[in-house]
Amino acid sequence: MEKVKAYASEPGVVIFSKSTCYLCCTVTFLFQQLGVATSVHEIDRDPDYREIEKALVKLGCSTTEPAVFIGGKLVGSTNEVMSRHLNGSLLPLVRPYQAQS
16 A cells, blocks of 8 residues: 555656557547656556555555546546546646646
């Protein structure tokens, strides 16, 4: 649980992902297109994989991958991220983390 809290509290956009999950790739790609650098933690490559999944569920994730945190706060999974993107509420959350051009 402490490992998950430490990762999730990193500044910016943090994504808990699985290396073989197409939805995880889609969410990561969305943030790339928005010019936002992400910190991606592929939990299936971590020896504490099962404990990380359990910790994410305890933090309120309905599905454990992708689990997206912005500024240390849980945003949710693919459905929540895409819904926010479509209704315009995602961009204000990520604006502080967008690359300056």
